[in-house]
Every structure is written in structure tokens, then in C-alpha cells.
Amino acid sequence: MRAALGVASECAPLVKTGGLADVVGALPAAMRPHGWHLRTLLPGYPGVLGADSTARVVAREDDLFGGPAQVLAAEANGLDLLVLDAPHLYARTGSPYLDADGRDWPDNDLRFAALGWMAARIAAGALPDWQPDVVHLHDWQAGFAAVYCREMGARAGTLMTIHNIAFHGLTSARQRAALRLPAAGFSPEGFEFYGQISALKAGLIWSDRISTVSPTYAYELTTPEFGMGLDGVIRARADALSGILNGADLDVWNPATDPAIRNFTTPRGKATNRAQLAAEFGITPGEGPLCAVISRLSEQKGLDLLLDALPRLLDRGGSLVLLGSGDRALEEAWRRAADGSDRVGARIGYDEALSHRMYAGADAVLVPSRFEPCGLTQLYAQRYGAIPLVALTGGLADTVIPANEAALRAGAATGVQFHPVTAQGLGFALDRLCDLYAERKTWGRMQRNAMHAEVGWDASARQYATLYDALAAQG
Ligand code: ADP
Numbered sequence: 001m002r003a004a005l006g007v008a009s010e011c012a013p014l015v016k017t018g019g020l021a022d023v024v025g026a027l028p029a030a031m032r033p034h035g036w037h038l039r040t041l042l043p044g045y046p047g048v049l050g051a052d053s054t055a056r057v058v059a060r061e062d063d064l065f066g067g068p069a070q071v072l073a074a075e076a077n078g079l080d081l082l083v084l085d086a087p088h089l090y091a092r093t094g095s096p097y098l099d100a101d102g103r104d105w106p107d108n109d110l111r112f113a114a115l116g117w118m119a120a121r122i123a124a125g126a127l128p129d130w131q132p133d134v135v136h137l138h139d140w141q142a143g144f145a146a147v148y149c150r151e152m153g154a155r156a157g158t159l160m161t162i163h164n165i166a167f168h169g170l171t172s173a174r175q176r177a178a179l180r181l182p183a184a185g186f187s188p189e190g191f192e193f194y195g196q197i198s199a200l201k202a203g204l205i206w207s208d209r210i211s212t213v214s215p216t217y218a219y220e221l222t223t224p225e226f227g228m229g230l231d232g233v234i235r236a237r238a239d240a241l242s243g244i245l246n247g248a249d250l251d252v253w254n255p256a257t258d259p260a261i262r263n264f265t266t267p268r269g270k271a272t273n274r275a276q277l278a279a280e281f282g283i284t285p286g287e288g289p290l291c292a293v294i295s296r297l298s299e300q301k302g303l304d305l306l307l308d309a310l311p312r313l314l315d316r317g318g319s320l321v322l323l324g325s326g327d328r329a330l331e332e333a334w335r336r337a338a339d340g341s342d343r344v345g346a347r348i349g350y351d352e353a354l355s356h357r358m359y360a361g362a363d364a365v366l367v368p369s370r371f372e373p374c375g376l377t378q379l380y381a382q383r384y385g386a387i388p389l390v391a392l393t394g395g396l397a398d399t400v401i402p403a404n405e406a407a408l409r410a411g412a413a414t415g416v417q418f419h420p421v422t423a424q425g426l427g428f429a430l431d432r433l434c435d436l437y438a439e440r441k442t443w444g445r446m447q448r449n450a451m452h453a454e455v456g457w458d459a460s461a462r463q464y465a466t467l468y469d470a471l472a473a474q475g
Contacts, residue, residue, distance in 0.1 A: 004031070004468055005082075005132035005156070006040040007119040009096055009112060009141035012252075013077055014048050016352075017095065018296060019246065019376045020163045023213070024138055026249040027464070028079055030457035034465035037080070039130070041119050043111065044072070044085040045096060051076035055083065059126045065089065065114045065178075071122070084118050109171035112199065113179045116145030123154035132156050133472035140169030143203030147181060147191070150206055157471025160207035162200070164373050165221060165228045166300065169199030193229070204233050208471055211242045211464075213374035214395030218243030226371055226394075244464060245398060246374040247457030248383055253359075255384050255451075260356035267385040267447035270360065277361025280354075281321045281345030288317030289437040292362035292386065294355045294377055297326035297334070302368035302391060307333055308423035309368075309430055310344070316434035319343035320366075323358060325350055359384040364433055368418075368426050372396045382414055382450035387443070389433050391426075392419035399455070403436055403446060414450040 010016055012025035028038040042048050049055075055074035062068055067088030074081045084090070089111045092099075099105055118126075119142065123135045137145050137160045146158045171179070173196060176186055181202070186192045191202035204210055212218050218241055220226035221234045234241065251257075256265050262272045277292075278285050291313065295301045303324070313320060322334055322345070331348045338346035347354065359365065365381035367390040374395030378388035382400075390396035396417070403413035416436070418429035437443050 001037040003132045004036050004038045004134040004136055006038050006136045007142040007145055008138040011040055011042050014051055015045055022376055023246050030461035034461055036468055039080045039082055041082045043090045043115055044083045045090050048083055065110045089114055109175055112141040113144045116142055117148050119145040120148030120152050120154055123149050123156040124152040134468045137203055139163045140167055140200035143199035146203045146206035157474055158207040159209045160203040162212040170196045209240045211244050213246045214398045215243035216397045217373045217394040245460050247460050248379040248455045250456045253380050253383050258356055260353045261360035270385055273361035283319055283345045284342050285319040286317035288434050289363035291320045291364045291366050292358040293322040293366050294358055295324045297324040297330040302370050305368050305423045305426050309427040312427040313430045321345040323347045323354055359386055362386040364389055370421050379455040382453045382455055385447045385451045387446055388415040389429055390417055391421045392417045413446050414453050
């Protein structure tokens with residue numbers, strides 16, 4: 001077994017705000033059959049520290065960005081964890097990133113620099129009996145680790161994975177010394193970004209290889225439309241860039257064994273879950289499809305477009321249930337849309353078990369994102385026989401076979417795709433969805449295709465292993 005260190009701010013099921021956590025939580029088991037043993041370094045948030053009472057100290061640091069810290073070796077949910085116990089940085093309740101008022105913690109730069117620093121120390125040999133060949137950095141929270149690894153002369157190869165380029169981890173240039181970053185690095189060729197410091201840019205420039213979570217998003221990142229100001233950096237490193245799709249954890253997302261639902265193995269088995277879902281939201285579905293949205297409520301996810309297109313769905317006898325949280329104005333707008341309606345239901349909040357019940361009960365899952373690096377909800381939807389209706393962008397383009405005439409004739413379709421990503425485009429797609437739903441045979445075929453689609457980690461883990469192998473060989 002070769003050894004790799006994953007570095008991330010989230011890891012399901014211990015701490016999750018989005019798809020990043022699912023990926024970080026699933027990758028270790030996925031990589032094992034390919035000869036890679038992955039340990040995961042996580043911040044010691046209260047929920048993570050409490051996960052294993054038998055954890056033991058394997059490294060100490062007297063001054064980790066303002067206080068003492070230790071690394072604990074722990075096991076939880078089959079994951080081999082290294083937990084960075086640094087109370088001055090992580091002993092806070094609630095979201096990993098936000099205070100009770102929904103604002104970023106003012107010291108997020110230091111909190112995640114510390115994570116990166118410890119990752120580099122481990123890569124440089126801080127643990128007596130374990131040394132990774134590869135360090136796998138996830139998103140901006142791990143970005144500075146690439147710089148520190150270089151500065152400390154760590155021999156491990158570094159891979160920076162972009163899960164979402166919208167988040168840069170920006171901080172003031174005045175923080176450079178406090179962040180223990182080299183002065184020479186503060187330049188347009190380094191981690192400087194329009195006068196500030198960008199943790200993500202640091203990761204993109206200092207890491208040996210870069211990956212992102214779908215082939216289409218990899219291409220999109222090289223364009224100004226999607227690169228969020230970093231497209232030039234990505235283009236300059238195009239030779240080091242790969243796009244590897246995320247997978248679904250098939251043990252967690254399995255309708256035949258999922259403890260949160262009435263289990264089923266064929267689309268017909270969804271009927272009870274559908275009825276329960278409608279009852280849970282207090283709605284009465286019409287003759288059209290019962291659609292679900294499970295999502296962060298942010299500009300990215302296009303749920304404002306769905307508010308505009310909603311009448312199209314309702315006119316066709318469709319209904320909708322939404323579970324989400326985030327942007328306050330969107331939360332309010334969705335509450336209003338559901339208020340007094342017997343065919344629209346909304347739950348504002350985060351509820352893992354309810355999300356499972358929604359995939360199981362819905363006829364379709366809607367993902368009208370303006371951009372979507374990979375997207376996991378459309379994978380889970382397929383597994384649970386819910387037809388994904390998705391925007392033609394990023395990983396949504398790579399994971400759904402759209403029900404165009406050719407795909408229908410080939411009997412291969414698994415979903416509906418639309419472009420351009422506008423309310424009008426979405427309205428047209430909702431019409432199309434309702435047409436397909438009315439053709440029971442076609443719909444059943446699509447459901448079966450979806451349930452059998454390969455949405456697991458197998459193929460992608462193999463691609464990561466090839467990448468890890470190359471990185472280890474150069475180290
Ligand atoms: P992103 O990472 O951009 O949020 P993904 O589609 O990659 O989007 O992953 C979203 C993950 O978070 C999925 O597992 C989805 O089921 C889950 N999720 C999103 N919002 C909620 C919510 N309000 N309650 C429960 N699960 C949610």
C-alpha cells in the first residue's frame with residue numbers, strides 16, 4: 001500500500017456543508033482497491049474531536065498560528081483520520097466557516113493556514129511512523145499547504161483539487177508574515193490576487209498537479225466566463241490539469257438498504273416513498289411529476305430561475321418540494337412560494353435524512369445551476385430512480401444522458417438537460433419533463449437506465465490512482 005494524505009475542511013459524515021464533504025469521506029475507501037491508503041487531516045471542530053474517544057496524540061506543535069496544537073490519530077466511520085486539535089482555532093460551535101450571524105470567522109485565513117501548515121509538517125516527516133507519498137489538497141482551505149510543502153522541502157507530490165473555484169480564500173496582504181508565507185510569493189505570478197492573498201491561487205501555482213471534479217468543468221475553468229479571475233492561471237497550467245468526476249458512495253446512497261427510506265430496487269418501489277414525501281410536505285401532487293430540489297440556496301444554483309419557471313411546472317400538473325438553506329432573500333422567496341400552496345412545499349434548513357427521503361420519493365430532481373463543478377445531487381437522484389433535470393454545464397453535462405431523440409431511440413436517456421441557463425430555457429425543459437412523464441413507458445425506461453447508471457467511484461478512483469502514481473514517482 002502506498003500512502004497519501006488528504007487535507008480538507010469537511011468530511012462526511014462528521015462535518016458537511018456540501019459535496020466536498022461527501023467526496024473527502026468517500027475517497028479513502030475508493031482508493032484502497034487501487035493500492036492507496038489515504039489518511040485524512042481535518043480541523044478538530046468539536047464534532048470531529050468527539051468522534052473517537054480512543055484517539056491518540058501523534059504529533060505536537062507549540063505555536064500553531066497563535067496557540068498550542070496536537071495531531072490525534074483517530075478512526076471514525078471506517079476513516080483513518082488525523083485530527084488537528086487546536087482549540088484556539090477550532091473549538092467553536094456551528095458552521096465550520098461562519099459565526100452565529102452567518103459571517104465568516106475573521107481569522108479563517110489563520111484557521112486554514114494552520115491546517116495546511118500541519119499537512120506540510122506531516123509531509124515533511126513529522127509523524128514517527130507514517131510518511132505520505134502524495135498530499136491531496138481540497139479547495140482553498142488546503143491551498144497554502146502547497147507553499148509550505150515546498151518551503152519545508154517535503155518530498156511528497158502535491159495535488160490540488162478544485163471543488164468550486166468560486167471560493168478563493170482571500171485575505172489581506174498585511175497577513176502575509178502572520179501566515180508564514182514567503183515574501184517573494186506575493187506577486188502576480190504567486191499568491192497575490194488583485195492586491196490580496198488568495199489561498200486557492202497559492203495551491204494552484206505551488207502544487208505539482210491540479211485536478212477538478214469533471215472534464216467539462218476542467219475545460220470551463222480555462223475560460224473567463226467560469227474561471228472567476230483565475231482562468232489565466234489555469235490556462236498557464238493546462239498541462240498539469242485533469243478533470244476527474246466525483247462518484248456517489250454506493251453504500252451510503254443505496255435505495256435497497258438506505259435506513260432513512262422504504263427500501264426498493266425497482267422504480268415501482270418508489271410509490272410508497274412518494275406518497276410519504278407528499279404527506280410530509282403537506283402537498284397534494286397533481287397528475288404531473290413530483291419534483292424535488294435539495295440544494296444550497298445561492299446564486300450558483302439557479303433557484304431564482306426556478307421561481308420564475310415554476311408556473312410552467314404547476315400548469316402542467318407538476319408539484320415541487322424544496323430543501324435548502326443559504327441566501328436569506330432566496331430562503332424568504334421560497335417560503336413565500338410554498339405559503340398556502342398545495343403543490344409547492346419548502347423546508348428551509350439542512351436535513352440529511354430528509355434529503356434521502358426526497359431522492360427516494362421524487363419523480364425528478366431539478367438542478368438548474370448556472371455553473372456546477374460536478375454536482376452530486378443528480379448522481380444520487382439517478383441511483384434512486386428520480387430523473388435529473390439539469391443545466392448543461394460542468395459535471396451536469398458529463399453525468400446525465402439527455403433525453404434527446406437519439407438517446408431515446410437508443411434507449412439510453414437518463415435525464416433532461418437544458419441550455420441556455422435562463423428561466424425560459426428551464427421552463428422549456430420543465431415542459432419536456434412533463435411530456436416525458438406522461439409517456440409512462442419512456443419514463444419507466446429512463447428510470448431504469450438511471451438506476452443502473454454507473455455513478456459510483458470505480459472509474460474515477462482508477463484515474464486518481466494513476467495521478468497519485470505519477471506524483472509518487474516524481475517525488
Ligand atoms: P455543492 O457542493 O455545491 O453544495 P453538490 O451537488 O456537489 O453541491 O453536493 C451537495 C450535497 O449536499 C449533496 O449531498 C446534497 O444532498 C447535500 N445537501 C445540499 N443541501 C442540503 C440540505 N439543505 N439538506 C441536506 N442535504 C443537503
